[in-house]
Amino acid sequence: MSRRLLLIVACTLLAGLTLFFNILPGGEELTVDDAEKVPWEHDEATDCEISLPLIQVLLPVTSRNLKKPAKTLEALPLFQYALPSFIETVEPARFRYLVSIAADKGDPWYDDTDQQGQIQDWILTRWRAHWPDTCDVTLTFHAYANTGSRPTWATNYATQVGYEMGADYFYRINDDTVLHRNSWSSAFVRELASFRPIPGLGVTGPWDPFQKGQLLTMSFVGRPHLECFGTHFPFLFGNYFGDDWIMNVYNVSNSTRFGAGARMMSIMAGVNITHKVLKPRYEIVSTPPQYRAQLAIDQKVLETCVMKRLNDKTHR
Secondary structure, eight states: OOOOOOEEEOOOOOTTOGGGOOBOTTSOBOOOTTOOOOOOOOOOOOOSOTTSOEEEEEEEOOOSSOSSOOSSGGGSHIIIIIHHHHHHHOOTTTOEEEEEEEEETTOTTTTOHHHHHHHHHHHHHHHHHHOTTSOOOEEEEEEETTOTTOHHHHHHHHHHHHHHTTOSEEEEOOTTEEEOSSOHHHHHHHHHHTOBSSTTOSEEEEEOGGGTTSSOOSEEEEHHHHHHHSSSSOTTOSSTTHHHHHHHHTOOTTOSTTOTTOBOEEEEEEEEEEEOOOOOSSOOOOOOTTHHHHHHHHHHHHHHHHHHHHHHHHTO
């Protein structure tokens, strides 16, 4: 079995791609400062099962504003919580995994090639110890010049890269998230497939005890979500309220627009997590005054998307 880790340093978004075109609040066109695309290094020789679905795990991170500056990888929350639990709870016999670490440009740990090499070795060593006869995880690094205090934007940019790499599913978590051994990959994929009227279109995610199951703090979506909305979240939201939006835009249980039995959103009590809820390391942005208007627009976008897909299916 071939064992290798694709280390990809992707430093930017290709602004102007039609699928992911978006407009920032205020009407300016979405761009990424200091655009520089680094070619991906693909190894064509592999006997990994490429037909397995690919799950992208999205990790917007920062090593800044910790109580104590990190001197080792293990001092960073990502290596205390999210990554160790991710490696322990994956299902590599059923899925392939792409881990995308997205940070601000100039981050002392995540935007440094030497540190990225350490991160690569750290992940690869532990992955192979747990899963010696499976495909290796694929790792991508991303550093963006305009995402300060905007982890939602970093998520959007990294999601585009995952989509272009062929990811089938997208799971956004935090660096202080602890995943549990509850077959979350299979559970989320089955749940998305059960949604109606369009199987695969909607959002699901784990039960967060900190929010008592009332908020979808971590979200799992498929390619249809991006094909309907163009981005993971609206660029209106810099950090907070993206989770409110993704819950409410898909909350159609009381709507008659999509027919009887429509269901596009769920919080899975059987797929719980532990959320360490570290002190925010960025400036919290209050609810934008345009939130309700944005939600209303996107509910119409969803309706149009669903009707088009149903119509296309009918006329095949």
